[in-house]
Amino acid sequence: MSSDKTHIFGPVPSRRLGRSLGVDLVPFKRCTFDCIYCQLGRTTNLTMERFPFVSPQAIHDELAKRLINDNYLDFITLSGSGEPTLCKDLGRIISGIKELTDIPVAVLTNGSLLWDKTVRQELMNADLVVPSLDAGSARLCQYINRPCAGFDFEKYVEGLIAFRREFNKPVWVEVFMLFGINSIRADVKEMADIIAKIAPDKVQLNTVARPPAEDFAMSVPENQMRKLAEIFSCPVEIISNQGEIHRGISVVATCDDVLSLLHRRPCTINDIASGIGIHVNEASKYIGELIREGKISSHVVDGKSYYQARQESIV
Numbered sequence: 001m002s003s004d005k006t007h008i009f010g011p012v013p014s015r016r017l018g019r020s021l022g023v024d025l026v027p028f029k030r031c032t033f034d035c036i037y038c039q040l041g042r043t044t045n046l047t048m049e050r051f052p053f054v055s056p057q058a059i060h061d062e063l064a065k066r067l068i069n070d071n072y073l074d075f076i077t078l079s080g081s082g083e084p085t086l087c088k089d090l091g092r093i094i095s096g097i098k099e100l101t102d103i104p105v106a107v108l109t110n111g112s113l114l115w116d117k118t119v120r121q122e123l124m125n126a127d128l129v130v131p132s133l134d135a136g137s138a139r140l141c142q143y144i145n146r147p148c149a150g151f152d153f154e155k156y157v158e159g160l161i162a163f164r165r166e167f168n169k170p171v172w173v174e175v176f177m178l179f180g181i182n183s184i185r186a187d188v189k190e191m192a193d194i195i196a197k198i199a200p201d202k203v204q205l206n207t208v209a210r211p212p213a214e215d216f217a218m219s220v221p222e223n224q225m226r227k228l229a230e231i232f233s234c235p236v237e238i239i240s241n242q243g244e245i246h247r248g249i250s251v252v253a254t255c256d257d258v259l260s261l262l263h264r265r266p267c268t269i270n271d272i273a274s275g276i277g278i279h280v281n282e283a284s285k286y287i288g289e290l291i292r293e294g295k296i297s298s299h300v301v302d303g304k305s306y307y308q309a310r311q312e313s314i315v
Contacts, residue, residue: 024080025087032112034146037217039210079108091122114159136190179218211299266306
């Protein structure tokens with residue numbers, strides 16, 4: 001088990017969840033998938049083996065300290081450096097968070113382990129679960145998600161359907177649209193047919209907004225996403241990259257806070273400022289310092305500069 005890693009990061013300015021405090025349950029980049037669009041880059045430990053990576057008490061102690069100074073949150077979100085359902089203590093961690101605060105708990109998962117009844121049971125105390133489905137066929141799933149050995153697409157879909165049947169709180173299915181890959185109407189129709197069987201509360205159509213693992217993973221224009229949304233029978237929300245999350249909250253932040261955020265996701269200057277609750281000038285100061293120290297790098301996507309922690313600076 002890890003004892004020295006910081007497991008709480010952000011708050012993150014989430015396009016889907018508002019102002020979200022992240023809880024990272026797995027080592028960097030341990031996942032069941034190696035998605036071509038992942039903002040964290042290539043998966044370094046591709047596995048389906050679950051493990052108790054962190055003490056639930058350590059998570060709860062760290063979170064309790066953070067909540068003293070920051071309760072202006074829309075969600076506490078289990079996500080971070082990999083697939084959160086790989087953490088064997090997931091259920092205990094969620095239950096402990098619910099004892100600490102009334103802030104809703106969301107879990108962002110690729111859904112690949114929901115065929116496992118134990119995993120489904122451990123998620124029951126969450127307030128919101130957002131699994132993903134990026135393909136309507138095993139062939140396309142292999143190309144986009146590049147799952148680990150032993151993955152079975154039919155089993156994956158069955159797990160998503162079973163979880164929706166058992167979980168009586170909101171389920172949103174995220175579909176990550178990729179230009180020319182899964183944005184063809186026939187492929188979208190296959191996904192829509194599967195999602196109709198899952199029957200989530202809504203579908204979130206997302207696309208590339210931060211530097212992806214592979215350069216050929218390109219974003220789908222919003223006007224095309226709106227046309228594709230008509231194919232789904234469930235309510236659809238298109239995740240826009242427009243607008244900033246800001247509530248006029250002022251907090252004391254450090255370079256380490258910024259670096260911790262950039263360990264888990266690439267961010268713009270405005271993302272950092274709005275997520276942590278600092279002025280954009282202060283965020284710029286920290287970014288400049290971290291660049292000089294060689295701890296972060298920058299990438300340009302759609303004319304915006306995104307900053308990300310270098311691999312060697314990740315604990």
